[in-house]
Amino acid sequence: MGYLGGFLVTVRQHGKRNRVTTEYSGGRMFRRGKKESHDEKVEKPERLHGRHVLNRYEDGMEKCIGCELCAGVCPAKCIYVRGKDNDPANPTSPGERFGFVYEINYLRCIHCDMCVEACPTEAITETKLFEFSFTNRRDAxxxxxxxxxxxxxxxxxxxxxxxxxxEDLHTSGWMRATSPSGDADFEGVVSWSGELGYGVRAAEADQAEADRR
Ligand code: SF4
Ligand code: SF4
Known part of the structure; x- marks a missing residue:
């Protein structure tokens, strides 16, 4: 079939109203039988993986120790970290080193959360913030x-x-999917450090309780 034949098929399909696409609604126009505004956001799951943050301890010190484990585990190879020795007189983190350079390329990130799971200090976590669009690579x-x-x-x-x-709340350690030891006996037990502005977060409800809600 030549170019013209293909074009005629398209015109015929159009005439029969056999189009498979509908007006784009962003997936929000009809939810639970209720028409919603284009500008409303749907409620997000508790553990939605959005863009990351680098956290700080309650005293303001940075949690990142520049160990590069997050970069090593990242399947998309989109994290770049360079550690640097802390100045003993004015340390940036409680560790020997701190994250001197830290970059995440959101053109590549698949929000798998592996970096969060790998981080030994809960420095990197994922927020619920994911509605962002860039007009250039530098911003990404x-x-x-x-x-x-x-x-x-x-x-x-x-x-x-x-x-x-x-949406800027709940951006920290409790977003981890597993306990540090991977043992279900630790379910409901707080096992992460306090954070600047929040202190120590309460543990999540266990799965059975979440299902009952
Ligand atoms: S969420 Fe996954 S893909 Fe994104 S930076 Fe972390 S490990 Fe890499
Ligand atoms: S975010 Fe965590 S895993 Fe990544 S370099 Fe910093 S301390 Fe290491």
Whole structure:
């Protein structure tokens, strides 16, 4: 079939109203039988994996120790870390080293959370923030200064990110999928450190309780 024949098939399909696509609604127009505004966001699952943050301890020190485990485990190879020795007189982190350079390329990240699971200090976690679009490659590569939480312990709101109230909460250690030991006996037991602006978070409800809700 030549080019013209293919074109005629398309015209005939169009005439029969056999189109398989419908008006794009962003998946939000009809949910649970209710028409929603284009500007409303649907409720997010508790463990949604959005863009990352680099966390700090309650005293303001950075949790990242520049060990590069997150970069090593990342299947998309989208993390770049370079550690540097702390200045003993004015350390950035409690460890021997800190994350001097830290970058995540969001053109490649698949939000698998492996970096979060691998991190020994809960420095890197994923937020529920995922509505962001870039117009250039530079913006897509988040740098350490963009990923590090602010002095109130909250993610930094970058100009191209669409935030709604409350979405900057719950960005820390409790987002881990497993206990550090991988043992179910630790379910419900807090086993992570406190965070700047939040302190120590409560443990999540166990799965059985979550199912009953
Ligand atoms: S979420 Fe997955 S793909 Fe994204 S930076 Fe972490 S390990 Fe890499
Ligand atoms: S974020 Fe965690 S795993 Fe990655 S370099 Fe820092 S301390 Fe290591």
């Amino acid at each position: 590569i988040y740098t350490k200064s963009e990923l590090l939480v602010d002095d109130a312990g909250k993610p930094q709101h970058l100009p191209w990110e669409d935030w709604r109230p409350g």
